[in-house]
Amino acid sequence: MRLSSACFSPPNQEGEKRVLNSELWHACAGPLVSLPAIGSRVVYFPQGHSEQVAATTNREVDAHIPNYPSLPPQLICQLHNVTMHADIETDEVYAQMTLQPLSPQEQKETFLPAELGSLSKQPTNYFCKTLTASDTSTHGGFSVPRRAAEKVFPPLDYSQQPPAQELIARDLHDNEWKFRHIFRGQFFS
Known part of the structure; x- marks a missing residue:
């Protein structure tokens, strides 16, 4: 979950599916995941793709997936589009990419990527916690280390007793969650 009021872009007029916020997607994917830039050249491995499809659909590679021996x-390929998704049941994030194979002549042409040394879209400040049954019980809260709260959450008004604020978070599926952020402990001025 990421604290933001804009985790999704609005649907277009044709009712197209909403697109996940890139920073939220990357936070869930982890620091080792990076996506190529649109327009870049990538190598597509058809056999690996067939094996992945078979594994995710619990099918045998040769049984139900067509085999193209001349491929x-x-x-x-050139990357034309990337769409970030999250599984509704598991929250597992994945990307769908549109690729166009390059002709032998296009492959010989000099290619310089447009985004050499581009920064990752991985957010710099985020906090992750897997909630347990006790975190969601009626006692009304869960603990967050003070450093994480100060780094990620909006600043608290320490003139209030106790210092508190309401936080609204959106998850990958655009569900809104409301939390009351309360500082419990000692603070020094």
Whole structure:
């Protein structure tokens, strides 16, 4: 979950599915995941894709997935679109990419990526916690380390007793969650 009021972009007029916020998607994917930039060249491995499809659909690779013997083991492609998704049941994040194979002539042309040295879209400040049954019980809260709260949450008004604020968080599926952020402990001025 990321604290933000804009985790999703609005649907378009045709009712197209909402697109996940890139920072939220990357936070869930983790620091080792990066996506290529649109327009870049990538290598597509059809056999690996077939194996992945078989694994995720619990099918045998040769049984239900077509085999194309004349297809090369790898294809140089240009990336045209990337859409970030999250599984509704598991919150597992994944990306859908639209690729166009390049002709042998296009592959020979000099290519310089437009975003050399581009920064990751991984957010710099976030806090992750897997909630347990006791975190969601009627006692009304869960603990967050003070450093994480100060780094990620909006500043508290320490003139209030106790210092508190309401936080609204949106998850990957645009569900809104309300939390009361209360500082319990000692603070020094």
